[in-house]
Amino acid sequence: MKHTKRICSIFSGFISLVGVPSVSAESNRYRETFDQIFMIQLVLSVIILLGVIILGILLLRKYTANQKISPKEVKGLHNLKLEIAWTLVATLIVIYLFAISMGPTEDFASANNRTGDVTIIVTAQRFSWNFEFEGVANSSFNSYNTSSGQLNPLVLYNNQSYILKVTALEGDVIHSFFVPELGFKVDAVPGHFNYVFLDDLPVGNYSVTCAEFCGAGHYNMPALIMVLEG
Amino acid sequence: MATLKRNYWFLDLKTFFGTIDHKQIGLLYMMFASINLVFAGYLALVMRTELFNPGLDGVATPAEWGGLFTVHGTVMIFFVIMAMGAGFGNYLVPKMIGAKDLYWPRWNNIAFWMLVPAAIFVWTSMPPIGWTAYPPNSEIANPAIDRWIIGLIIAGVSSVIGALNFLLTIIHLRRPGLTWKKLDLFTWAIVFTSLIQFAATPVITIALVMLFFSRTFGAPFFDTGFGSNPLFWQHVFWSYSHPAVYIMILPAMGLTSMLISRFSQTEIFGKTTMILSMAAITLLGFIVWGHHNFTASPNSPPGWFFTFTTFLIAIPSGVKTFNWLLTMYKGKIVIDIPLLFGLSFVLGFVLGGVTGVMVNTIPLDLVFHDTYFVVGHFHFIIIGGAISALSGAIYFLYPDIFGRMYNRTIAYLHLGFWVVGYILTFGGMNVLGALGMPRRYVDYPEFLPNHDQLILWNRITTIGAYLQAFAFTLFAYNIVYSAFKGPVVSPDEAYNIAIPRMWATDEDAAIMEEAH
Numbered sequence: 001m002k003h004t005k006r007i008c009s010i011f012s013g014f015i016s017l018v019g020v021p022s023v024s025a026e027s028n029r030y031r032e033t034f035d036q037i038f039m040i041q042l043v044l045s046v047i048i049l050l051g052v053i054i055l056g057i058l059l060l061r062k063y064t065a066n067q068k069i070s071p072k073e074v075k076g077l078h079n080l081k082l083e084i085a086w087t088l089v090a091t092l093i094v095i096y097l098f099a100i101s102m103g104p105t106e107d108f109a110s111a112n113n114r115t116g117d118v119t120i121i122v123t124a125q126r127f128s129w130n131f132e133f134e135g136v137a138n139s140s141f142n143s144y145n146t147s148s149g150q151l152n153p154l155v156l157y158n159n160q161s162y163i164l165k166v167t168a169l170e171g172d173v174i175h176s177f178f179v180p181e182l183g184f185k186v187d188a189v190p191g192h193f194n195y196v197f198l199d200d201l202p203v204g205n206y207s208v209t210c211a212e213f214c215g216a217g218h219y220n221m222p223a224l225i226m227v228l229e230g
Numbered sequence: 231m232a233t234l235k236r237n238y239w240f241l242d243l244k245t246f247f248g249t250i251d252h253k254q255i256g257l258l259y260m261m262f263a264s265i266n267l268v269f270a271g272y273l274a275l276v277m278r279t280e281l282f283n284p285g286l287d288g289v290a291t292p293a294e295w296g297g298l299f300t301v302h303g304t305v306m307i308f309f310v311i312m313a314m315g316a317g318f319g320n321y322l323v324p325k326m327i328g329a330k331d332l333y334w335p336r337w338n339n340i341a342f343w344m345l346v347p348a349a350i351f352v353w354t355s356m357p358p359i360g361w362t363a364y365p366p367n368s369e370i371a372n373p374a375i376d377r378w379i380i381g382l383i384i385a386g387v388s389s390v391i392g393a394l395n396f397l398l399t400i401i402h403l404r405r406p407g408l409t410w411k412k413l414d415l416f417t418w419a420i421v422f423t424s425l426i427q428f429a430a431t432p433v434i435t436i437a438l439v440m441l442f443f444s445r446t447f448g449a450p451f452f453d454t455g456f457g458s459n460p461l462f463w464q465h466v467f468w469s470y471s472h473p474a475v476y477i478m479i480l481p482a483m484g485l486t487s488m489l490i491s492r493f494s495q496t497e498i499f500g501k502t503t504m505i506l507s508m509a510a511i512t513l514l515g516f517i518v519w520g521h522h523n524f525t526a527s528p529n530s531p532p533g534w535f536f537t538f539t540t541f542l543i544a545i546p547s548g549v550k551t552f553n554w555l556l557t558m559y560k561g562k563i564v565i566d567i568p569l570l571f572g573l574s575f576v577l578g579f580v581l582g583g584v585t586g587v588m589v590n591t592i593p594l595d596l597v598f599h600d601t602y603f604v605v606g607h608f609h610f611i612i613i614g615g616a617i618s619a620l621s622g623a624i625y626f627l628y629p630d631i632f633g634r635m636y637n638r639t640i641a642y643l644h645l646g647f648w649v650v651g652y653i654l655t656f657g658g659m660n661v662l663g664a665l666g667m668p669r670r671y672v673d674y675p676e677f678l679p680n681h682d683q684l685i686l687w688n689r690i691t692t693i694g695a696y697l698q699a700f701a702f703t704l705f706a707y708n709i710v711y712s713a714f715k716g717p718v719v720s721p722d723e724a725y726n727i728a729i730p731r732m733w734a735t736d737e738d739a740a741i742m743e744e745a746h
Contacts, residue, residue, distance in 0.1 A: 033593045038664075041591065045584035052580050055555050056573060065562035069495050071728045076497025077560060083503050083549065090548040094541040097591060105533060105592040112529040151677075173367040174460055176525060176600055180666030180679050184596040187526045189461060190366060191454025195529050207677050211525075211600040211668040213360050214367060216292040219671040 026202040031183030033104040041097065108184065111197035116163035120154070124168040124175035124188035127217030129208065134165070143208070143223035151222060153205075157230030161199035167192060176212035179225065185211050201227040247343065250335035255342050256321030257631065260624075262342075263313040264706075266349060270305040271699065273298050278655075278695040281688045284681075286673055295672040296358020297374070303361035304378070307478065308385045309349045311612060314620050315481035316342075316392055319420045321627070323396060326417055326733040328405025333398035337391050344388035351381030360670065362471070365452040365463050369445055379442050386435045393427035396420050414732065415498055418505050419484025422512040426473045426480075430516070434470035437463065461526055468519035476515045478612055480508060482575060482619035483550065488732045489572030489622050490554050494561030495728050499553045507546035507553075514543045524592050525599045533592055540590040547583055551576060564727050567641045571622025574649055578614020581653075582607055585660055600670075603663020606656040613698075614652040621648070621705065628709070629724035630731060634716035640708045647701035654694025662687045 027035065119134035129143035131154050144151045156162060166177050168188040178185035182201070186194045208223035239245045239254060249255060277298055280289040290298055320338065324331055332338045355378040359368040368375055400421055404413070413421075441463070443449040450456035452463045491498040498504055520536030554576050563569070585607040589598050598604060621644075628636050663669075665680040665687065674684045722730055 030593070030596060034597050037591060037593050038588070041584075041588050041594070045588070048584060049580055052551060052555065052576065056558075056576070059555060059558040060563060060565070060573075063494070063558055063561045063563045064565055065495075066564050066726070067562065068564075068726045069562050069728050073562075074495060074497060074728055076499075076501060077556070078500040078502070079556075082556075083500050083553075086552050087545060087549055090545045094544050094587070097587065098538055098541050101537065101591045101593055102534060105537070108593070108596065109528050109531075109533060170454075171366075173370075174364055174526075176668075178600070178666075178668060180597060183593075185525050185599060186528055186596075189459070189526065192459060192461065192527070194527060207679050209666075209668060209678060212364070213296065213358075213670040215358065216296065219292065219295075219668075219673050220675055222675065222677040224677075 026204075028182050028198070028201055030104075030108060031181060034183040037101060037104070040100070044093065044097075108196075111163065111195035112193075114163065114195075114197045116161040116197060116199070118160055119163045119165060122164050122166045122177055122188065124166070124177065124210070124214075124221075125172045126215055127210070127221045129177070129221065129223040130169075131223075143221075151224045153224040153226040156198070156201055156225060156227050158201050158203055158227055159230030161197070164196040164198065166194045166196065173214045174212050175210050175214045175221070178209050178211035179206050180209075181206045182225075187212055203227050203229055248339065250331070250339050252320045252324045252331045252335070252338065255338050256317045256319070258342055259313050259317030259320060262345060262349075263310045263317060266305050266309040266313070267702075268706075269353070270302050270310060271702065273302040273305075275695060275699055277302070278692040280672060281674070282692040284674055284676075284685055284688075290672065292672045293358075294356075296360070296670075297356030299670055300358065300360050300378070301352060301356050304352050304382070305349070306612075307361065307474070308382065308389075309345065309352070311478040311616055311620075312389065313345060315420075315423060315478065318416075318481060318485065318620070318623060319392075319396055319423075322733065323399060323417055323420055324403070325731075326414055327400060327403060327408055329399060329403035332395050333402060334395050338395055341388045341391040341395065344384055344391075348381045348384035348388065351377045351384065355381065362467060363441065363463075364467075365441065365444070365460050368441060369452070371445075376442065376445065379438050379445075383435055383438050383442075386431045386438070389427050390431050390435075393424035393431070396424040397428065400424075414484075415487035415501065415504055415508075416481070416484035416732065418508060419480045419487075422508050423477050423480045426477050426512060426515065430470045430473040430477075433466065434474075437466040437470065440466075461523070464523055464526055465519065468522045469516070472519040472522065473512075473515045475608070475612075476511060478616055479579075480511070482616035483508065485619045485623040486554060486572045486575045487557075489568045489619070489626060490557050492626075492727055492730070492732055493566060493569035493572070493725075494558045494563045496557060496561040499556040499559065503549055504553055507550045510546040511543060514539055514546075518543065521590050521595075524595050528596075537590055537592055541587070544583065544587055547579070551580060551583075564725065566725060566727075567638060567645065568622040568626035568725075570645055571618050571625065574618035574645065575615050575622070577649070578610050578618055578652065581656070582610030582612075582615060585610060597666070598663055600668055601663035602659040602667050602669050605669050606659030606661075606663060609656045609659065610652070614656060618648070618652075624709070626725075626732075628712070629719050630721040632713045632716070633718060633720075634712055635719045635724055636708045636712040636716055640704050644701050644704040644708065647697050647704065651694050651697030651699075651701055655691050655698060656694075658687050658691035658694055662691065 121132045121134055123130040131141055133139040141152050166186050166188045168175055168190040170190055172190055175188040176185050177188055184196060186196050204227055206225040208225060210218055210221035276290055280287055355374040357372060357374040357378045359375060400417060440451045444451045450458060452458055452460050487498050487504060518536055518540045520532055521540045524533055588594050589604055589607055625641060665683055667674055667684055678684060724730060
């Protein structure tokens with residue numbers, strides 16, 4: 001366990017060096033899960049990659065002959081035990097990866113069966129987001145002022161839980177509501193609601209951007225989620 | 231020095247358009263793919279140049295952007311990688327199984343020449359829809375989208391004819407005594423590729439016809455409120471297009487097996503497992519498509535099924551990787567250009583493989599989906615992997631095709647720039663995706679998180695792309711220049727290995743038979 005932690009910290013150091021955000025102290029549940037599983041997979045991936053490269057180089061060095069042999073000497077090798085062994089190892093690894101991802105997947109997917117303190121309807125359109133607090137009259141507003149470019153933040157509180165009901169305007173196209181720092185995205189499909197459950201949000205500002213190609217303004221569909229102390 | 235008799239068959243128009251010779255059609259496929267590669271690669275460079283600096287630099291406008299990545303993707307898939315695979319299939323399969331030609335030589339010619347109008351339709355369309363063409367975005371009134379759909383339907387029909395032709399050839403025209411068990415791995419790869427093409431392509435054709443009807447006659451196949459939903463398209467589309475990615479990778483896997491085993495002067499390690507792995511990949515490939523839709527409807531239940539089946543694909547892929555490496559074990563390795571390109575395939579395949587496992591993990595996919603991480607992942611496999619293997623195979627067959635030898639120094643330079651280039655480009659894209667940069671963005675505006683790092687990594691990615699372009703320039707120069715000025719060699723003299731070709735003449739077959 002100690003070793004795993006040390007390896008993880010070495011890797012997170014390396015990763016923050018190359019620029020991927022490392023495990024931060026304060027993040028929400030989806031981002032935390034993302035950071036943890038990403039780190040596990042990254043460590044495994046680097047081990048596999050180094051293993052392949054080192055094995056390749058060793059074999060190249062050891063068996064380089066640079067001489068022609070006669071076709072008669074061409075042999076085939078196989079080793080059933082070895083092949084069964086690495087098939088089993090690969091199977092165990094993927095079952096492990098599958099197992100650790102199932103809990104968080106279920107947690108994210110079950111949002112449509114949850115209730116939150118506040119329900120927010122997010123409606124995407126070319127090329128902005130509309131937010132509306134369900135059941136609150138005249139609470140609808142656009143993510144930014146199209147003439148001044150000023151962002152109108154969606155204000156949330158860290159002691160409340162929220163259900164986001166994400167969709168797109170009838171007759172519009174598919175968009176995707178992407179909040180990188182909160183560790184999730186969910187597509188906004190016309191005539192279809194996707195649900196996201198949010199709680200224990202850390203205080204701070206979070207950028208929202210569109211992740212499904214929706215036309216010429218796809219790259220510029222900002223929104224801001226502002227989480228305040230409740 | 232031997233003299234070389236040249237056969238300029240392609241200068242004779244009647245032969246050029248009418249040839250039914252599998253080698254000539256194979257070369258036509260390769261030429262067609264190379265021309266498309268130059269232009270589709272140019273589009274990639276235009277996009278990377280725009281992204282070098284933040285802000286809209288005017289290299290490409292937001293309005294043009296959609297057309298650029300749509301045509302880049304479509305052409306690369308249908309007219310470069312798949313066409314290259316068909317080219318090698320045509321050139322090699324009949325030789326390797328000892329057949330005079332394909333089962334239907336005339337249909338072979340027709341299937342190739344159908345690709346040319348298909349490509350013209352696609353090249354003249356530039357529709358802003360992405361190669362995935364998700365409605366309702368692909369239902370907007372724009373005649374370009376119709377041209378694109380027609381182009382792809384033609385390409386699909388050509389692909390089905392080609393696949394059927396290969397299957398019939400391999401089933402019926404094998405040399406006597408060449409049992410399925412003795413069939414080489416490239417031919418096996420073509421068998422599985424053709425099975426996928428034959429089974430899956432009709433699905434995309436139907437989907438495209440439905441999309442065409444919905445656009446032209448207002449048929450509400452993909453609209454909410456008529457008992458359907460835009461997500462319906464995504465399922466139909468990916469149930470073809472996920473198997474289709476294996477159409478692109480399987481021939482390259484076969485070529486890699488051939489390059490590594492020939493230059494290690496051994497048979498491939500664990501040949502039976504290699505065949506079974508390809509079979510497993512082929513079958514599993516049909517039941518994983520839902521992993522493209524995790525974020526499209528996250529509250530619907532079958533996510534776990536698709537993530538599980540996709541994880542399973544990692545197993546045969548891992549088995550193949552280790553079998554390729556172990557092929558060198560106790561071999562008599564001759565280090566040469568084609569072998570190194572084969573190993574470059576393995577590197578790209580592993581890099582794309584481990585990132586593929588990441589994208590498939592749903593909690594990670596919630597961030598990675600539709601970001602540059604996905605772009606980095608599949609480019610590692612298709613460009614770092616498949617293009618490496620195809621380049622290696624072109625070098626390997628060069629003496630056989632041209633009767634001359636290429637310049638090895640330039641080829642080593644090509645290899646170096648190529649490997650460094652693709653690692654920088656697609657590794658950079660993976661980092662960009664992990665930083666949260668969505669794909670299909672003409673610019674990375676300042677409101678995106680980690681904006682400073684986005685600038686740095688976009689620049690690294692662009693530099694990598696230019697290195698790749700430079701590598702390709704060396705490759706093209708080497709091929710063209712050496713075709714006229716390279717030293718004349720026979721295929722057997724070109725490489726210092728046992729049976730330098732991968733196919734066996736009757737004499738070779740007898741020797742091999744005796745040795746086993």
